[in-house]
Amino acid sequence: MTVKIGVIGTGAIGRDHARRIEKVLAGGKITALSDVNMASAEAVKAEIAPDAEIFATGEELIASANVDAVLVCSWGQTHEQYVLAAIAAGKPCFCEKPLATTADGAKRIVDAEVAAGKRLVQVGFMRRYDAGYVALKSAVESHTGAPIMVHAAHRNPRVGNNYVTPMAIHDTLIHEIDVFRWLLDDDYTEARVTFPRKCARSHEKLRDPQIVTLKTAKGVVIDTEIFVNCHYGYDIQCEVVGEDGIAKLPEPMAIQMRLGAKLQNEILVDWKDRFVGAYDVELQDFLQAAARGTASGPTSWDGYMAAVTSDACVKAQECEGEAVAITYPARPALYA
Template sequence: MTSDLRIGIIGVGAMGADHAERVARRTSGARLVAVSDPDAARATALATALDGVQVIGDPLQLIAEVDAVIIASPGFAHAEQLMACLEHGKPVLCEKPLTMDAESALRVVEAEHKTGRSLIQVGFMRRFDPEYAALKQLLDSGDLGRTLLLHNVHRNKTVAETFRSEMIVRDSLVHEVDVARWLFDDEIARITVHAPKPTSLVGEGVLDPQLAIFEMAGGAIADVEVFVNFQVGYEVRCEAVAEKGSATIGLGVDVLTRQAGHWGGAVPDDFRVRFGPAYDIEVQRWVNAAASGGIDGPTAWDGYAAAAVCTAGVQSLTEGRPVEVELARRSEVLG
């Protein structure tokens, strides 16, 4: 394409509004032309603040009128919107989760495959974070030998009262699901989600924090602590333990200070501070690839595999036992 990619964004809550600012002000080769959100006032306020952006009430109409789409709507709406993108042949960057369960995610994968094109990129932005990218490069180099274990911490300062136990799995833990699959270059065969006595700061029935154990098909193991009402701030760490050493990211050592008898650094309030550069890189690379008719990041299959693990994870959390991950054979689905 010789002109800017005309982008529409579906869903302009915190994530969608952040993407709108990014596309409008920091992404080359792209132009934000439309937004859609059930909250018309919110969509109008955002469009008014950005030049040349119109509000389209029907998200399916938006898909038909733009060159490419960013989906930042709630997960339950993704399946229909993704299918519409495929029907219109529109490149789409879909925030996680791909869909709400493994079955619908697999249908999306199959529908994309029938188009003969790679149109869907899933918003697992940690793959674009410079620290995660450096860790991946180090592990792939073999300098540390075979990677044996992965330790992950994923903490949010607070979340909305509507954020229930299963959402901690589908909307938070899902990031570490993709990280484990990516860093190990392997599938998760079994997941166990444990829940200790919850923090007193959540509503009745909410299990927070949670501790998940991933058993990889190749024999490695990853653990994840997810705590979405941590109160302190947004904290994401990852340590890979290998045969000849270990590597840790997310320590924030570049802002470490010593002053007045104390040492430490800032803990950001939310994901937009910690992963801002990763989102910028992700969207720019997606735009570049979409303009050339492809994608440059996690695929629909990656979104499906993560959904399959999270479906098993919710079952494990509910039943209090390990659950095998049921994953379709990739060769049978994609040929």
């Protein structure tokens, strides 16, 4: 079966996902496009998906009989309305993060999916599909013993002046928030944020770097450095300290050179290059599930849990060094 896919939002990530489905992956075809910038949708049609119909609104795209499943890649503020529309239409939906811009919005999606009675939503937390993280999870579960601590870092070479302090949580740490829950099979109970000296390359509306400490229900302590103006490259680090040993996320494959009296290898500068393989695997997973009329992978509940945790971390930014409690309602049986 070829799944007919409608893409809402044809900016950078929507365009790239359309290319994957049309040019790289099996089992899907782009049949519909929608974007507030009509020229963007027309460009994707001309260059990637010539058979796609362009719709004026995301709701019209979702309602189309020529759309079996939906990719929501639009501006974050619109995600909730489109995901809810897809659930109401009974169509599988892949939603890029965030699932919603508020925890309440994410909970409304959870409630709608539970009412529908089956999984229809996959959230775009691609790190769960990264080969390095998959290997790390295997090592943690099989070799290094019960986790005690996690040391992590999320570094970007630079950000623009529109990137402000809370975005370090909602736009950057959000990936660690999800992947650590999956990696440890655990939930969070509290968050703290500490700010070192502000780096010279930051700006007046951004306190950078910052260190977020999360504690889990099983007692694991996780410290994550967020440094979005590190200058030298895009660098993701994760080390899990267990009862019997330490497991570390492998570095991306790179050629090591002995050159000019130096032992060296390149460091990536673009996040899309770091996780290109993971994007391919996660969307193939979505296509396979959508062909069965359902969804797999990260759930709406995972998106909701990430939103609740993110809100707590932002609150912790506002009371530096103090613990902010994180509480959740009971997990619905649909996501057991």
